[in-house]
Amino acid sequence: MSNQILVAVQNVMRAVTAIEKDKTNKFQDFDYRSIDGAMKAMQGVFVEQGIVLEPNYRLVKTFVRQGSKGEAINVIVSLTVLLRSTADDSHMACRVLGMGEDKLDKAVAKAHADAYKQFLFKMFCIPVEDEPENEKDGGAQRHQPEVRQTTKQPSRPANAIRDVRAEVANVFDRTRADFEVTKAAKLKALKAEYDRLDGMVKFAESVGDSAETLKRIDARDAIRALANKVNKATTLKEMEAIDG
Numbered sequence: 001m002s003n004q005i006l007v008a009v010q011n012v013m014r015a016v017t018a019i020e021k022d023k024t025n026k027f028q029d030f031d032y033r034s035i036d037g038a039m040k041a042m043q044g045v046f047v048e049q050g051i052v053l054e055p056n057y058r059l060v061k062t063f064v065r066q067g068s069k070g071e072a073i074n075v076i077v078s079l080t081v082l083l084r085s086t087a088d089d090s091h092m093a094c095r096v097l098g099m100g101e102d103k104l105d106k107a108v109a110k111a112h113a114d115a116y117k118q119f120l121f122k123m124f125c126i127p128v129e130d131e132p133e134n135e136k137d138g139g140a141q142r143h144q145p146e147v148r149q150t151t152k153q154p155s156r157p158a159n160a161i162r163d164v165r166a167e168v169a170n171v172f173d174r175t176r177a178d179f180e181v182t183k184a185a186k187l188k189a190l191k192a193e194y195d196r197l198d199g200m201v202k203f204a205e206s207v208g209d210s211a212e213t214l215k216r217i218d219a220r221d222a223i224r225a226l227a228n229k230v231n232k233a234t235t236l237k238e239m240e241a242i243d244g
Contacts, residue, residue: 050086079115
């Protein structure tokens with residue numbers, strides 16, 4: 001049985017071994033590989049090898065993160081790409097996650113782009129670490145290892161440290177996001193219970209049942225006290241310690 005898709009994927013991996021950084025983040029002063037640059041570098045090879053890509057996105061989570069410059073919308077998506085060979089219709093699938101953040105309406109688009117770029121790099125084993133040569137001089141230093149060893153390039157360590165910090169920040173952001181989602185869900189449930197008890201208090205008052213009114217008021221106040229504790233919680237551990 002033919003399985004041409006495996007051969008085609010291997011040929012793509014053989015043809016594309018690196019993708020240059022084509023964009024610059026002027027605000028944070030670092031170069032990066034854009035999704036457009038990655039697609040441009042690989043599109044011709046896909047056509048040559050007879051590979052058709054069928055992407056399918058699924059929304060995983062959305063949340064709002066409070067930063068130093070205000071709130072930003074965060075979106076996490078799951079991307080499953082079906083790679084199909086035009087030679088024999090054999091196929092295989094790859095699944096990755098992508099995350100995007102924006103203060104307006106571009107978080108979804110950014111998450112889609114991040115996921116697709118992750119797919120291209122991970123599926124075809126394309127390295128994303130900085131190349132040893134200077135990427136802005138057209139490779140002029142490629143054959144001068146002794147110069148690379150003695151010439152100081154402060155921007156590279158700075159970029160490496162920035163990448164590590166960004167990765168750590170992502171971990172904390174996602175942990176924080178889990179906490180915020182849990183907190184919001186708990187507060188929503190408590191609000192629903194409070195409204196239910198408040199309705200029962202009003203009904204008991206309307207029929208003149210003072211004993212039932214006092215009973216429901218006590219239960220309602222207990223829910224409000226519980227909600228106050230949830231509001232003051234700052235970690236998942238504190239949240240789990242709250243009964244209710």
